[in-house]
Amino acid sequence: MATVPLPTRPHPATAEAAPPPSNAKDKARRAHRRPGFRREQFSGWGMMAPAALLLLAFIFIPAILGFGLAFTNARLISPRPVEFVGVENFARLFSDPTFYRALLNVAYFTVVIVPVQSGLALVMALLINKKFRGVNFFRTVYFLPVVTSMVVVSLLWLFMYRKDGLINEILSAVSFGLIDGPDWLGDPNTAMPAIIILSIWQAAGFHMIIWLAGLQGISGELYEASQLDGTSRWQQFRYVTWPGLFHARSLVLVTITIQALGLFDQISVMTQGGPMDSTTTIIYEAVQSGYRQQETSYASAISLVFFVLVLIVSAVQRYLTREKD
């Protein structure tokens, strides 16, 4: 939640773009500052200071530090002074086959989860958009997996995915014994799909809420007008609902993608990157080296590569979902 970039639009024209008369008025006002101006500055900065300083200390500084540490040999606890080593960490990273495997896995995860999860979330939102009896019950149930922590979810599904676990029992029951399910997490071919399924199950409800908010922002008059024109349900969706979801759409896409690229908790609890590196991810590799092996610098290099990846992907998405005038 903390890492949600918002599709902010540039502010509408402010003083600069305003016509000359108001500009002159603005200047006149500045010359005769109203009483209490100085005090307002003082209290205002005082009120912004706590949050601003905390963000500076715990986001800006570590971000810059991370950038710098990536080019050093820093370790979490080390008697040696921190030394500059140039691109050594990156050279090591780019010659590591596990890193490429992690990139591939994350790409696989993201490419599947973005369309499937956002699509299912939209279906869920459409199902509970209109008022009907029990709507609050369904909203609560659909959102239930989201409030359940990913760690608990992972542990729970770890148990359900066993060879003799609940999932295989259900599969066997609905197919009258025809399907003999695999050892989901133990097989390199099914481990990632299994993690994809549980991830969609856990997070779809969150994006459903964003879609729902978007749906409720669409004016009812548009639907009434389209009904008078005698449009079909599909046409209504295509020409009224879908365009009306513009902002929700970019928000959902960006948040799902960034969350997908940062895949970690599930891996850490369920597979530890295995079997045979089939589920290892960039962040999992970073935490492995940064935390278990205490190589802060190498982990920072991985984090930096990850950050660049996030920037590129969200820039591309912003471009593709931009408002076309």
Next chain:
Amino acid sequence: MKNQLLLKTAGTMLVRILFAVVAAFPIVFMLVSSLKPDQQIFGDMSSLAAFLPVGNISFDNYTAVFDRVPAARFLLNSVGVSAVTVVLGIFVNSLCAFALSRMQIRGKKIVFTAILATLIVPFQTLALPLVWWVNQLPYFELNGFSLEFSKGWLDTYQVQIIPFIANAFSIYLFHQYFESIPKELDEAARIDGAGWFKIYRRVVMPLSGPATATVAILTFLPAWNSYLWPLMVVQSEELRPVMIGIQYFFQLNVSWGEVMAYASLITVPVVVLFIAFQRSFVNSIASSGVKG
């Protein structure tokens, strides 16, 4: 015509129920299994009994959990850390949003832009440099009457709280909400001689219940659910939050009934809180985010 419509409604309802079943079955399975001994969990798995509290039902798993791990301590830690983060987070972020939205301060646009810019940095990229950084920070401890000074925040309560108080998304949510409150109220209060802090405390905040509830939930959830961060910065058992306590159940020969009991124990409080605040949450969380 009418029959067709009825059929359509029934069909939609069926789809709704199908989705609800998929969303709920793992959680129901968890809660039900937490009440059963291991043998019965496996025995019930091939039938609907897996989702029903039938057979040998007891709270034995729960008592076993409290015997096996310091679960009470973990719960207390998580409650404390989350509560302090939520309370301080509401105060610090709303105060900042108040200044940004309702006061004329030179340079506030730059500050607001810088705050929103922090939203693009995923926490995962910050986590590792942040561990190194908090380990360099000074640490003050009152020992009797002398103030003791040492270095390194690792393995403390504050390292689980302070970095997560200020949050750009919370500031943004408060800002959006404050914008919808008429500014004439401030003017009226000022004419009555109220200072800015008094306007914040007596005029704006009392009108901002929904925004406060949303920020409270959005701060509480990650604080309660956080795993990666305490995994890296907390070693001592007595400082650990509930999610790390789960590691005690990673060992082999674990009793699944106990695992399910522990998982239920840390899930149920959140679910109860969520249901209590559900309405204001669902209505206001994303509506303010989507408007952009």
